[in-house]
Amino acid sequence: MKIGxxxxxxNNENRVGMTPSGVFELTKRNHTVYVQKNAGFNSGFFDENYVSAGATILDTIEEVYEAAEMIVKVKEPIEPEYKLIKPNQVVFTYFHFASSEVLTKAMIASQSVCIAYETVEDADGSLPLLIPMSEVAGRMSIQQGAKYLEKPIMGRGILLGGIPGVPPAKVLILGAGVVGLQAARMASGLGASVYILDINMKALRHVSDVMPNNVVSEFSSEYNIRKHIKDADLIIGGVLIKGAKAPKLITKDMLKDMRPGTVMVDVAVDQGGCFETTKPTTHQDPTYIIDEVVHYSVANMPGAVPYTSTMGLTNVTLPYVIKLANQGWEKACENDDSLAKGLNIVKGEVVYKEIVEAFDFVV
Structure with a gap:
């Protein structure tokens, strides 16, 4: 197969869809890999590394899309790429269709085969291609939240872990999944007072089992959320519904109950966000303020640490890329139930229920 x-x-996406190691694994199986010039540069992988692994370097993005039967990337295609995608071409990447009707309609029109990293699902319900980036984003949410609590950036002026004689910040985490656990791990390690809310009692029991005493688990309800936001310094939104829009757990009217300089980090922004006031931002301009509350909602948080993120992502995507290349998408999805769940749009037809429900598409 020809892979691009x-x-x-x-904006500010520095990751790359494949490392030289991945290229080597594909070319030794007699596949052809086309890598755009400098595609891996910001992640610390150079053209000579790709060439030595067997890749062919192409100068432009147009050449890569034209040459490839399958495109392997990181983030969803954006408007300049729509016209480059060909009928029957496999595009394997994060899509998050439920948060963008424009993207969804563009991919329907392209007649391509869209396989979404975020909906590849194992038998136990876990999302193997989303987990590494959720781990990165969960940990980064605390790094970024701690920074934006600083007064020069309009935060409350609080050191996350406090100091002797001065209490630490209170961190409220919504969701006890991968993002929430990683955020709690980082926040508790820095000495913050952490509250983590979820409606899944099994998840909350796991939190209680593995987290230190400065992490308190509590059942999530609107009443409890409204109670905690009144004195929370940092709020992390980490709620995910597979393939669907995130629920709005904090509404605009709740902002008036928060203290000025409270920071909200919405890790669920790719799925529409779990705060009503969320709008996607970029690393270049990451925050905005509504009702004196600082909002951080960068839609590609792991892109700021591209080496770590690229390595973590490609560790889990490469086995699927090899299956798709060796068998073709139809046979690979027929033989692998997990990969089959990654099928979102196939040659103009939406085949993932949550996307249909998000936009009331008729199938």
């Missing part, structure tokens, strides 16, 4: 790896052109 383009440069990511989303």
């Amino acid at each position: 790896v383009p440069i990511e052109i989303k």
Whole structure:
């Protein structure tokens, strides 16, 4: 198969869809890999590394899309890429369709085969291609939240872990999944007072089993959320519904109950966000303020740490890329139930229920 790896052109997206190691694994199986010039540069992988692994370097993104039967990337295609995607071409990447009707309609029109990393699902319900980036984003949410609590950035002026004689910040985490656990791990390690809310009692019992005493688990309800936001310094939104829009757990009217300088980090922004006031931002301009509350909602948080993120992502995507290349998408999805769940749009037809429900598409 002919596989293309383009440069990511989303704002400040520094990751790359394949490392030289991945290229080597594919070329030794007699596949052809086309890598756009400097595609891996910001992640610390150079053209000579790709060439030595067997890749062919192409100068432009247009050449990569034209040459490839399958595109392997990181983030969803954006508007300049729509016209480059060909009928029957496999595009394997994060899509998060439920948060963008424009993207969904563009991919329907392209007649391509869209396989979404975020909906590949194992038998136990876990999302193996989302987990590494959720781990990165969960940990980064505390790093970024701690920074934006600083007064020069309009935060409350609080050191997350406090100091002797001065209490630490209170961190409220919504969701006890991968993002929430990683955020709690980082926040508790820095000495913050952490409250983590979820409606899944099994998840909350796991929190209680593995987290230190400065992490308190509590059942999630609107009443409890309204109670905690009144004195929370940092609020992390980490709620995910597979393939669907995130629920709005904090509404605009709740902001008036928060203290000025409270920071909200919405890790669920790719799925529409779990705060009503969330709007996607970029690493270039990451925050905005509504009702004196600082909002951080960068839609590609792991792109700021591209080496770690690229390595973590490609560790889990490569086995699926090899299956798709060796068997073709139809046979690979027929033989692998997990990969089959990654099928979102196939040659103009939406085949993932949550996307149909998000936009009331008729199938």
